[in-house]
Each structure stands twice: as structure tokens, then as C-alpha cells.
Amino acid sequence: MKNLMKAVFAASVIGASVAATAHDMVPGEPQQQPILLQGGTLYTITNGIQEDTDLLFAEGKITAIGRDLAAPENAQVIDVTGKHIYPGLIALDTTLGLVEIGAVRATDDQDEVGNITPEVSGHTAYNPDSEVIPTIRYNGITHAQIVPQGNLIMGRSSLLQTDGWTYEDAGEALNVGVHVSWPRTGLNTAWWERRSPEEQRKANAEALAELKQAFIDARAYYDAKQAGELNGTDLRWEAMTGLFDGSSTLFVHANDKRQMEQAIDFSQEHGFELVLMGARDAWRMTEQLAAAEVPVVYGAMYGLPSRHDEAYDQAYATPAALAAAGVNFALSYPGYWDIRNLAFAAGNSVAYGLDHATALEAITLKPAQVMGVADKVGSLEVGKQASLVVSEGDILNHLEQDIQWMFIDGSLVDLNNRHMQLYKKYQQKP
Numbered sequence: 001m002k003n004l005m006k007a008v009f010a011a012s013v014i015g016a017s018v019a020a021t022a023h024d025m026v027p028g029e030p031q032q033q034p035i036l037l038q039g040g041t042l043y044t045i046t047n048g049i050q051e052d053t054d055l056l057f058a059e060g061k062i063t064a065i066g067r068d069l070a071a072p073e074n075a076q077v078i079d080v081t082g083k084h085i086y087p088g089l090i091a092l093d094t095t096l097g098l099v100e101i102g103a104v105r106a107t108d109d110q111d112e113v114g115n116i117t118p119e120v121s122g123h124t125a126y127n128p129d130s131e132v133i134p135t136i137r138y139n140g141i142t143h144a145q146i147v148p149q150g151n152l153i154m155g156r157s158s159l160l161q162t163d164g165w166t167y168e169d170a171g172e173a174l175n176v177g178v179h180v181s182w183p184r185t186g187l188n189t190a191w192w193e194r195r196s197p198e199e200q201r202k203a204n205a206e207a208l209a210e211l212k213q214a215f216i217d218a219r220a221y222y223d224a225k226q227a228g229e230l231n232g233t234d235l236r237w238e239a240m241t242g243l244f245d246g247s248s249t250l251f252v253h254a255n256d257k258r259q260m261e262q263a264i265d266f267s268q269e270h271g272f273e274l275v276l277m278g279a280r281d282a283w284r285m286t287e288q289l290a291a292a293e294v295p296v297v298y299g300a301m302y303g304l305p306s307r308h309d310e311a312y313d314q315a316y317a318t319p320a321a322l323a324a325a326g327v328n329f330a331l332s333y334p335g336y337w338d339i340r341n342l343a344f345a346a347g348n349s350v351a352y353g354l355d356h357a358t359a360l361e362a363i364t365l366k367p368a369q370v371m372g373v374a375d376k377v378g379s380l381e382v383g384k385q386a387s388l389v390v391s392e393g394d395i396l397n398h399l400e401q402d403i404q405w406m407f408i409d410g411s412l413v414d415l416n417n418r419h420m421q422l423y424k425k426y427q428q429k430p
Helices: 002-019 132-137 197-226 241-245 257-270 280-284 286-292 314-325 338-351 356-361 365-370 418-427
Strands: 035-043 049-058 061-066 076-079 084-087 089-094 141-146 153-161 171-181 249-254 273-278 296-298 329-331 388-391 403-408
Touching: 089 273, 089 338, 089 365, 132 141, 132 338, 132 418, 141 338, 171 241, 171 273, 197 241, 197 257, 249 257, 257 273, 257 280, 257 286, 280 286, 280 314, 286 314, 296 314, 314 329, 314 338, 329 338, 329 365, 338 356
Parallel strands: 035 076, 035 084, 089 141, 171 249, 249 273, 273 296, 296 329
Antiparallel strands: 035 049, 049 061, 084 388, 141 153, 153 171, 388 403
16 A cells, blocks of 8 residues: 555656646747837848847848838837847757656657657657746747657757747748767777677677668668659658758767768768768867868867867867868757757857857857758848847857847747746745
8 A cells, every 4th residue: 555655646746747847938929010129239140240220020021121220100119229139049959848857757758769760750749838948048049950869860850949839830940851870989988888899899880780771771762762663651761761862961960080980971972961960079070071061060069078188178169170170060059958058158169269250150040051941040131030039248148148039930939937937936035
């Protein structure tokens, strides 16, 4: 009986935790009237910094940028004198909305069983009611790439807006590319590794062989489909057909230099559009990355040294090294809770040599290019979506950033969140 009561209690606690994960912020209504932001400092990304400038948007699109713009009839005019206006930040390589409480299995839907699951789509498991989402919006993130996790071929990612009732509402670009976790190339020498070096090498080789065989099978399926010779549909290989016709991107998650070199050779052999994710060792092969014109999503901006002879600040200095070598790169902060620090991580890279404008571009326009939506978001330009944020200070500086307004497709977003609610609550505690 005592064990039964414990089980009932545990179940009730878990149930309460799951039930409590829905935030109570209502998604913004579609824009009803023109909005004119007057007198702000615009960080356009593509046309420099424009001080004391107005920005007008209507029906979700930016319609005019300039000084002393006339307010249309029935327009809402907001004085943003002295404030900073940025395109919304875009967080790449996240599991936002896929996990709520790491210790509660029922709220964790990051990965599927098996090594080869390309048919999995991150957006289908996305929880738009997650308490985490409003907390990351508060730091200026208007869009996030939702990436399923797993072994070898993990699934497909989608770019979602961070405000919406459903993933259909929030969807900016669905099933953009297939994600691969590249097999290990080195040996784990940590104390907890129980396998011998020979066993590790064998496991690494088997994983690489399994990955390559999956692509051989997917290619055979694609060729049969093109020839009209399919006898049925295989959801796994169907999800990968875009890689072979060029409509989809291959995202390879790799940190070791040897992994990245293998991935580059593999993508060139097959003619895939490749993006390297994570890329901790990118600083060791900057010239090679620049020559191959491989986009890099660098995700180790706060990482510790991975070798005894590395500088303590290698992770911090890598973005500047990539920029100096001409590597096409974006910045990311992988995960779900910590992605709120994306802007501050980019700001930290500025302190270690990266140009401020380049850092901003690496979390706005560059991610938009990676996701194939640079014609819609990522910069402040006439004709683009009015997805932008207004901050009291520099958005990259944690001492100055203070987001006052956020608009996504012209809709005003509620910036209230669980953290703010708790902050206000405990301010009143005696």
C-alpha cells in the first residue's frame, strides 16, 4: 500500500508538472493598422546603421524607411527616439518547444528511437504553449530553427516564429533540410569509457558505414522515383529526396576537424548543399572552409578548451577568426533554455575581436540565409516582413539590452513571461 501511495503521488506530481507547462500569453493579433516608429536608430544589417530614422510597416510588411515620414491615416505612431531597432534575432540549432522539463520524460520529445529517422520533422512535436518560448522572446528572438535530435540521420528541421497558436501559425519554413550527426572519428579517453580503443574504432567505422549505406539506399529510391519504378512509398527515403534534387539542405552536426573534413568530402561527392553545425574546431581549418564555401553555424561560443594546449579563450575568439578568413558563418546557441543568451554570446565574440556589425549579421541575416528565408526576414528593408525588436540599449550587451517592443509579421508580441512574473513576485517578498 505504501508503494502504491508513492506511485500515485509521483504520478500526480508529474501530471501537475506537465499540466503547468502551458504559458498564458495570447499570441498577437494580425496587424490592423499602419504603425510608424519615429526617430529610432535602425540597424538595417544590409544598409548600415541609420540614426534618427523612421520605419513604417503595414499589413505585416515594412513599407518605408527614412526621415520625417508622414504618418498614414489611422496609423499608430510610436516615439522610439534614442532607442535601437533591430531585425528579429534568429536562433539556429535549437530544441525549443521539444522539451519542457528535462527530468520529466513525458515533456521530452527531442528524438525518436533508431539511428536512421529522416522522416521525423521537428515542427510536428513543437509545443507552442511551452513556458520557455516567452522567456527567449524577451531577449529578442523572433524565430527559431527546431531540430530533432538523435543518432546518425536525425530528421528534418523547420524555422518557426516564436509567437503563434500552432506550428501552422508559426511556420516560416518547414522541412528545410535533413540533419546528420556525423559519426565519431577519434577515441574517447575519459575515465568512464569502458570500450577499448579497438572497440571504439570498430564502432566508429560501423556507424560511418551505416550512414553511407542509408544514403545509397535513399539515392536508389530517388532514382527509382524519377524513373517511375517505385512499388510503394518509404517515408524515410521520401524525406531525403530533396537532397538529391537540390531543394533541401544537408545539415551536418560535427565538432572535430576530422569529422568536418569527412563531411565536406561526402557532400562534394554527392553534390549536396552542406551546412556545418556546431563546428567547434572550425578555427583549425578556416582556409579550407573558406575555399570550399561551406556555411558554418558556429555553436561553441562559450565552450571550454577541448585540448590541453588550446588557449582558454579559443571558443570566444573563433568567430573573429572565421570572419578574418572569409568564412560564411552564423552564430548559434544550441539547446532550448540557454538560447535566450544568443545575443549576449554574440556580444562576447565582439569583445574578442569580432566586428559588431558582423556579430549582428551572424544572428539575423546569416541565419535567414541558412534557412532560405533571407528574402523575408533577417534585415530591415522595404518589402520584408515587419519582424523586428525595439531595445532601450545595445541588444548585444547584457548590461544595456532592454527589449521594449517586439513585432512579428507586424503583430505586437506580448513580452510577458514566467521569469518576469517570478521576478516581480519575489521583489515583494519581505
